[in-house]
Amino acid sequence: MAFKTKLQVVTKIQRDLDLEEEEFIQTDEMTELINDAITIIEAHMITLGQRDRYFYKRTTLSLVTGTSDYALPTDLYEDKVKEIVYSNGATIYRVHLLDHDTAEEEIERLNRFSTTEYYKYRIRSDSSSAKYLQIIPASRETVAGAIIIGYFRDLARVSADADLVEVPDIALLYLYQYIRVKVYEKESHANYQTAVAELDKVEELMISTLQGQVADSDNTRIELDKSAYGEHT
Secondary structure, three states: OOOEEHHHHHHHHHHHOOOOOOOOOOHHHHHHHHHHHHHHHHHHHHHOOOHHHHHEEEEEEEEOOOOOEEEOOOOEEEEEEEEEEEEEOOEEEEOEEOOHHHHHHHHHHHHHHOOOOOOEEEEEEEEOOEEEEEEEOOOOOOEEEEEEEEEEEOOOOOOOOOOEEOOOHHHHHHHHHHHHHHHHHHHOOOOHHHHHHHHHHHHHHHHHHHHHOOOHHHHHOOOOOHHHOEOOO
């Protein structure tokens, strides 16, 4: 699957809708429409169980003695951490999410008295722009790459011409039709209703195609361990 750049997408849309010489749809507006379509596509993909196929990512962070708060990945989707693992030499274990009902008590106990217990974690949101992965107790050591984080990333939004529109091919067809509808709506175009009907068909095709990419066992699988997800709103 070869992703298109934002410029390639915009060029196709302008050509298909005869907008090359017009300024009716400004560049910023076109970018916003592309990103709106990506948001809808992303929601469909998640609903259809495509997280592991398209969204799963792995990164590491280094522990620093005495440090508890670490920066979260910038592309983390809605604070959805799937798994955190501590790995240092022969010592490997899952870092579990703190029990929210007793979190503060446990944090105080572990920070004050723990010298050998396994680390735990929680995601803390001090503000909309200040979110942290909190390791408890505060790190007892300085170790490069000791924490492995498996998480779900978001689909990148586009800004620059070279940015990739990283959606599956079938979803790209939906994106094109979505923007066509929005342009026709703004123009009060005679073909607006026809374009809306076509968008519904393309959306249905996209959903059925993406659904078909999920194995039957995945469609019916029950996730037994919900504690692996750090979901905070």
